Amino acid sequence: MSTAREPDLRPGQSAELLKELHILTREGKLNQDSRRKLKQVYHLHQFIDQLLRELPEQDGGPTIADHGAGKSYLGFILYDLSLKPQGKGRVWGIETRPELVARSRELAQRLGFERMSFLNISAADAATDEALPDQVDVVTALHACDTATDDAIAFGLQKQARAMVLVPCCQAEVASHLRKSKALSLSRTPLAELWRHPLHTREIGSQLTNVLRCLYLEATGYQVTVTELVGWEHSMKNELIIARHTGQKKRSAAQRLRALLAEFGLEGLEAERFPGLPDQ
Template structure:
């Protein structure tokens, strides 16, 4: 992908999105151009923002007092800054950015201060730890995670479920966990399953696919209605699967059964399932 300049930059902007913010985030350079990497990142963020808009509107309607939004594995917090500019500038809602790298969290916090984005809060911690939990309100309303590395996406989903998020939207990053399990433990699954992941490249893809299927089933088990879709064109991101979940029930028994059957058949135990085994009330032991 080439850089964008002039009119091509303006075409990338969402209604209400300012060049000034994108310059402050160093996505747009001093010359007013979007370099290829920045253009790719902006496309990912803006597509996610558009797909998140109905969830945000719903949260603002249901919790007009102060909806709480959490961005997990925030990195430079591009997504948070864009969401804040477009939806949070007025009102009293709070956006929490959770990021484990101290340098990134500190830099984003500085930027928020400079921009006067007062209700953007930063928690420098692993998504899964008590530190994250302590820094967040008991109830969150929208949880997002854009390319949170490997099992950090699982931690983000678990956090969202435990904090009763109305909406959870994750775009998973590269995944290695389940592919390694398939390699270590191929005998768990009966034929013809092992043929699906006999070769390393298939194992990687099958592992990533199974991980996301399990994530969707876990969310459904907790009463979320799940849509799995593309984030943006494949040319803008290879990690392009968006799992959008909206809570509509308390739980879903059939999804739990389906999840159990899939775990039994494949012999995998992804982090999200291990983490939430008790809450899921899985009837049988997870495979060893």
């Protein structure tokens, strides 16, 4: 067993926050399970903290919008470790469940995390909500379910985000389209064998969804890195997509995205999911 004063915790880190996140026990202890959880949190934080350090200096500090925030553990950790030491910057947690929004607001007030705001709203509606600024530096979406990740990307594009950090979850939309056109696809191309069986339909749909998202980000001016969030033994929802804005829109990425949509019979998704693609 270890205590809150041991080197697993960062200097100045809020022990009360870690208790609320169930990383520390009420007695301030850190057992083996919570030590593993803390390592995962630090792993994600290091990616985002690096992005924050790359941002140009600004008077108000960095702005972060966290979509599908849930209990807002990511937003709280980012505030505690990155924004609080700077004395500037703001986090918006965006969540559809009102009880979680109320809980996060209460916790932020109790901890004195004054530059955290929580909105009871969907990712799709957040882009037009007046409570959010016209431009946001970093957009995060940790396990935002199915098309909520696409909504977070659309939000980031509209808000001219300098970076996006996405961990997609439960990608079902593409798989449902593959299912509907399966008979036609099997007669048209041997590639359809990749999704002939229901399990493979789900898996190839998930994989294809993220490939299309990465191409879309590249086509709209982002440099994309794909890596693991944590080891596969901890989570199967493990793909971490990091996008840095460069302003260089890749026409070749747009062409490949459209070619994939055509190959898999998904052309109908372009207008809804990829409206920002440059003209052919």
